[in-house]
Amino acid sequence: MNKKLIIFTDIGDTIIDETTEVRREKFGVVYSAACLPGAKETFLDLYRQGYTIVMVADGLEKSFHNTMEENGLDHIFSEWVISEQIGIEKPSPLMFATAMQRMGLTDADKHRVIMVGNNLARDMVGANRFGIRSVHMCCSDRYPVKASGPEEEPTWCIHHPEELLPLVDRLEKQLEGAAEQVC
Numbered sequence: 001m002n003k004k005l006i007i008f009t010d011i012g013d014t015i016i017d018e019t020t021e022v023r024r025e026k027f028g029v030v031y032s033a034a035c036l037p038g039a040k041e042t043f044l045d046l047y048r049q050g051y052t053i054v055m056v057a058d059g060l061e062k063s064f065h066n067t068m069e070e071n072g073l074d075h076i077f078s079e080w081v082i083s084e085q086i087g088i089e090k091p092s093p094l095m096f097a098t099a100m101q102r103m104g105l106t107d108a109d110k111h112r113v114i115m116v117g118n119n120l121a122r123d124m125v126g127a128n129r130f131g132i133r134s135v136h137m138c139c140s141d142r143y144p145v146k147a148s149g150p151e152e153e154p155t156w157c158i159h160h161p162e163e164l165l166p167l168v169d170r171l172e173k174q175l176e177g178a179a180e181q182v183c
């Protein structure tokens with residue numbers, strides 16, 4: 001059975017460890033990078049469980065192809081929504097609206113979409129303004145870890161990628177329970 005929960009995810013410091021990124025020039029294409037500990041296993045597990053995973057990331061298309069292929073994660077994404085293609089970065093609602101549209105989702109599906117990301121000002125603000133729930137992947141202190149206002153408040157906060165698994169499991173069960181009640 002298809003899972004009801006749909007996972008939008010950032011990449012940098014959410015799946016990829018940005019401190020390992022190899023570029024030939026500053027702000028250029030990322031040629032190589034390693035995953036955060038546990039991130040690859042977590043996302044592969046979610047994919048194998050049947051969750052729909054959509055990349056919603058700021059950066060250059062080539063960087064994401066390079067790093068996802070290198071880490072064996074390029075097959076897990078149903079769609080790749082990348083700021084270079086869209087012409088604007090998160091928190092723009094266009095990034096999230098494009099992800100919804102490409103997946104054939106409407107406003108009625110927003111309750112079953114979560115956005116996972118490390119960046120309060122981009123990922124959490126973007127999700128909050130767009131009207132979807134958010135998971136703050138708070139694995140490092142390279143970015144602010146405390147919300148500066150209500151728009152930056154995540155719905156949930158996790159400190160290790162693996163913590164996504166029980167959270168997703170719980171949310172999926174809630175959605176399945178709600179669907180049974182309607183039927």
Ligand SMILES: [Mg+2]
Pocket residue numbers: 010011012013014117118119
């Ligand atoms: Mg990021």
